[in-house]
Structure formats: structure tokens, C-alpha cells
Amino acid sequence: MDANAPALDPARLRALITWLEHGLLEREDAVRLALLAALAGEHVLLIGPPGTAKSALARRLQHAFDGARYFERLLTRFSVPEELFGPLSLKALEDDRYERLTDGYLPTAGIAFLDEVFKANSAILNALLTLLNEREFDNGCERLHTPLVCVVGATNEVPADESLQAFYDRFLLRVPVLPVSDAGFAALLTLDGAAPDAAEPITPGERECLAAARDAVTLDPALIAALADARRYTREQSITVSDRRWRQTVGLLKTAAASSGRSAVSRVDLWLLPYCLAEQPAQLAALADWVHDTLLGARPLEAPWLTRAVEAFEQQFGIECQPRQDDGESGKMALAHAIGGLEEGPGVTRLVTATLEARMQPRYGARHIAARVAQLDELLARATAHLQPLRSRAAAMDEALRDALWLPPALAARIAAAHAASVQVVEALLARLQTVRADFAALPVDAAAAGVAPAPVRWGEAAAA
Incomplete structure (x- = not known):
């Protein structure tokens, strides 16, 4: 790492978040999670129906990273490896080498968007596993390092096929993306389509500096205890979380802390846990409620x-x-007799009542x-x-x-x-x-x-x- 590389200013990140959010209604969670995943070197899966701005977010994310090339592809069961990794080199074949021309394809991309990612066939998914995990691509007999920053996957539903679970697990963050709510519908209809002014992108040097700062972030005993509580809760809910995923989750928490200018993970960073731990979108709401209420104190205490x-x-x-009940009517009669010299009237009645109440106090x-x-x-x-x-x-x-x-x-x-x-x-x-x-x-x-x-x-x- 360059010792003179500039630190990534949190104010820059705030500006980037604001820029990414522009025009993406009710996508605050998805925007933050996608950008944070990219900074942490992780991949994010957007889960939701078509027309919910999943591809728009991925395209905009590419502009947040200086020099990052963009690659996008819609996958189907008929997709072939050439669509993602490039065509075979005819010249290499003449020399008995099986190599691909990767320029402009996924192995040379910084930010990639793979739509309907689980519909690809096993040949593509197996090749993607190494690329996503090790950032390396086997091109013929040579293993090449790739500049990949983050893959944004999109799907309408999570896979139920056991053979896809290994690939599904490569996406640390799983983010449901729903249609705009009724409350935001009017804003959707009147949304200005003008593109916002571009924010200053993150340079490779800043990313390296952030990675070094992340490695120095500490996790105090209270946070470790909170994560242990989360582990117990996921077990109780029959949610399987691998050791690798826990390690990746801690890396994400440390990235959130380092990019915020902190040297330790804060309890507020734990809001990220549901998106890392939930296996199915249906589990997210209950897991989020537990994290918010139990770990973040988002429910008032009633004492x-x-x-x-x-x-x-x-x-x-x-x-x-x-009041004492021993005076009763006889008490009133005795009191009235004691002041019988007074003429009857409203004033006398009030005096009798007040005097009796004083005696009964x-x-x-x-x-x-x-x-x-x-x-x-x-x-x-x-x-x-x-x-x-x-x-x-x-x-x-x-x-x-x-x-x-x-x-x-x-x-x-x-x-x-x-x-x-x-x-x-x-x-x-x-x-x-x-x-x-x-x-x-x-x-x-x-x-x-x-x-x-x-x-x-x-x-x-x-x-x-």
C-alpha cells in the first residue's frame, strides 16, 4: 500500500450516499448496503420483483469507484460462458491453447451486475465461484487476478436447489428490494428524471487505505457478547450461519467502523446483521426486529x-x-344545632358543609x-x-x-x-x-x-x- 495514499473521508462517503440515493425512492438500505459491501470487498444480492431499480443501483454504483469498469448481463439457462468470460481466442487455439479474450467481459470488470443470477447453468456458476471468492479467473492454464470490486446479483427469489447453496453463500449481503410503498407513490409519479451531479469517486488508493484501517479496528468484549447472543438467536430460529459468514460479517462491521472514522466497532453497526445472517427473505423481518430491539434498544423500556x-x-x-364516616347525619344535625343562632341560607349551608368536611378529614x-x-x-x-x-x-x-x-x-x-x-x-x-x-x-x-x-x-x- 502507498504510504502517501489519502484516507477516505467520511464526508466523502456521505456525499456519495446522497448521490447514489438520488431518485431511488425508499432505497436507503439497499444503497448503503451496496456501497458498504463494495468497500468491504463483498458481494450483494438484491432480491425483488422486476422494475424495482436493482439494475439502476448497480449502474450507479460503478461510478462511485474511480477507474472501475462495468459489466452487466442477464442470465438464463441458455447462457453460455462466452457471454460472461469472453470468446475463445482463435489465435490461441492455433497454438493449442484454450484461452479467452476477456477484455470488456466480467474478468476485467470492477463492478458487475448479474441479473437473474441463479438461472445460469452449472458451468457458469462453477466458474463464478472462484471469481467471486478469490477474485481470480482461470484462463487456459493461467490463473489471472481480476480487478473485481463487487458483484451485484439480482433475483426474483432465492434458490431452493441445494446445488446452488454454495453460490448463494458467496453473497454476504442479501437485501430485499420491494416496490415503492403507497406513501411514496405520489413522489414516484412526479420523480425528476434528471441525473444528479456526479460525486467524487473513490480511488484505488483510498480503498487500500480503508482496508488497512479496517484491519486495525477492534472488537471489544461487549460487541463479542452481542454477536454471541445473535448466534444463539439464529440457532433458536433454525438459521444456519457458517463460520466463514461470521468472519465475513465481522469484516463488514469493521469496514463500517473504519469508514466512519472509528477505531472500534460500535453497537449501532449491528444493524447490518440481519442482512448478513438471514437465509430467506421471510426471516429478515423477525431477525431485524430482534436486533433492533435487543441489541440496539429500539424499543422503549417501560419500568x-x-x-x-x-x-x-x-x-x-x-x-x-x-373521610371518616362516624359523623354521618347525626354529626350534621349536631353541627347545625351548634350554629343554630345563624339564619338559614346558602352561606350557612356552605359553612356547615365546610366545617363538617374539616371534621371528617x-x-x-x-x-x-x-x-x-x-x-x-x-x-x-x-x-x-x-x-x-x-x-x-x-x-x-x-x-x-x-x-x-x-x-x-x-x-x-x-x-x-x-x-x-x-x-x-x-x-x-x-x-x-x-x-x-x-x-x-x-x-x-x-x-x-x-x-x-x-x-x-x-x-x-x-x-x-
Whole structure:
């Protein structure tokens, strides 16, 4: 590698992503995954019906790499090797050599798009295996190194034939591409067909520099533990992931980190896992939900133990504020007789009612009130201690999201909102605790009451512990 090769600036990549996305509605995931796959030296398979911009994405991807030649071919069961690898050299045949004229064909391409890739016959697929994996091509008796950066495959459906699984496994990233949603339909109909201004392409020197930076990226124990959790989950879901695929996935995560200017893989990089691990498109949604909710915290935490505690104390306060029932009608009659010197009227009625309510208001000893306040102070301390890690986690995630070059904006917003909601849930419960504490502290004091502490409020402490 050239020691003077320039580093790949994340700002350049952001500009490239914006350029690639232009006019490709609802293709944020596919654009990012295709570009990242190419930077990592991996291949991507786009799975979806015709007319969903799969070929448009591949053609545009070629312009993201300086000097990369482009090759495109629609494969059928009648395709012959000459269509992909070039015709036989007649001159070589005259010298008893079996060689192909590869110039302009797949062995000389940097970015290749193979449409309906699984419809090719075994002769083509077997030749492609070495080309995709080792970036080498057997031309006669000579094995040639190829400049291949990335193959973008396209298919309407994944192969069910066991004989195709080895070739299918060569595509690290498997990306469903669906028609534009109803929400984006109007934008599709009014889409401007003008081509965007070309972004500055990535040079070979920058790719080499990125590869060196990727090799220096670290994977800390927390990330290794998260990947182990993902491995257990895929086993539980009967998803087979080879050791090679796990190694390639880690390489992709490190490429995402290095290209973002980081020296370690971040938890937010794990959003890539579903596209690497799912064997079938039908598995992707459940796997993505698990990764988003479990590993990225995209589901708000509800703190049920604290909710139960707050509700229990609020209910207890309501019980302790219930008026005494021993005055009844006789109390009203006695009170009316005591103030019988006053003339009847609305003012007298209000006075009688207010005075009676004051007499019926329960009063508690100072020890009773202090015990309730102490119980709430203890709970407030526990809730505050629970809140601090949530705030720290939300702040750390916000910082990580700012550096998450590859994370699709919609997913980034969902993750940030979930972490913020987790904090807001506990903050709202803390506010209710503060209110009920103030209510207990303001209970009327009966100076003559016996100094007996009340029984603690039960709210399921054992479950919370």
C-alpha cells in the first residue's frame, strides 16, 4: 500500500450516499448496503420483483469507484460462458491453447451486475465461484487476478436447489428490494428524471487505505457478547450461519467502523446483521426486529416495577384520605344545632358543609406521616438510580448515532426516539412519586395520635429485585 495514499473521508462517503440515493425512492438500505459491501470487498444480492431499480443501483454504483469498469448481463439457462468470460481466442487455439479474450467481459470488470443470477447453468456458476471468492479467473492454464470490486446479483427469489447453496453463500449481503410503498407513490409519479451531479469517486488508493484501517479496528468484549447472543438467536430460529459468514460479517462491521472514522466497532453497526445472517427473505423481518430491539434498544423500556410502585402509593394515599364516616347525619344535625343562632341560607349551608368536611378529614400522627415520606424517599432514590444509566445510555447512543455513517435515517430516528422514550417514562414516574410524596407530607397532623408507624406499602418489591 502507498504510504502517501489519502484516507477516505467520511464526508466523502456521505456525499456519495446522497448521490447514489438520488431518485431511488425508499432505497436507503439497499444503497448503503451496496456501497458498504463494495468497500468491504463483498458481494450483494438484491432480491425483488422486476422494475424495482436493482439494475439502476448497480449502474450507479460503478461510478462511485474511480477507474472501475462495468459489466452487466442477464442470465438464463441458455447462457453460455462466452457471454460472461469472453470468446475463445482463435489465435490461441492455433497454438493449442484454450484461452479467452476477456477484455470488456466480467474478468476485467470492477463492478458487475448479474441479473437473474441463479438461472445460469452449472458451468457458469462453477466458474463464478472462484471469481467471486478469490477474485481470480482461470484462463487456459493461467490463473489471472481480476480487478473485481463487487458483484451485484439480482433475483426474483432465492434458490431452493441445494446445488446452488454454495453460490448463494458467496453473497454476504442479501437485501430485499420491494416496490415503492403507497406513501411514496405520489413522489414516484412526479420523480425528476434528471441525473444528479456526479460525486467524487473513490480511488484505488483510498480503498487500500480503508482496508488497512479496517484491519486495525477492534472488537471489544461487549460487541463479542452481542454477536454471541445473535448466534444463539439464529440457532433458536433454525438459521444456519457458517463460520466463514461470521468472519465475513465481522469484516463488514469493521469496514463500517473504519469508514466512519472509528477505531472500534460500535453497537449501532449491528444493524447490518440481519442482512448478513438471514437465509430467506421471510426471516429478515423477525431477525431485524430482534436486533433492533435487543441489541440496539429500539424499543422503549417501560419500568413495570416502578409503575407498580407508583400506582400502589397513589392508591394508598387515596385510601388514607378517605373521610371518616362516624359523623354521618347525626354529626350534621349536631353541627347545625351548634350554629343554630345563624339564619338559614346558602352561606350557612356552605359553612356547615365546610366545617363538617374539616371534621371528617382524617388526621395522622407525625410518625405515620414521616414513615410514609421515608418509604417514598427510599423509592425515589431507587428510581433515580435506575434513571441515571438510562440517561447515560441515551446520551451515548445519541453520540454513536451522530457517527453512524451507514445507518439508514429512519432506523436512526427510531433508535433515538426509543432511548429518549425510556428516559421519559421513568422521568414521568419520578414526577408522580414526587407529587404523592408531597401529598403524604401535607396530610393533617393529629398531635394526640399514638406514635405508630404504618405498615409498608406493598407493590411487588420481590419481583422488582
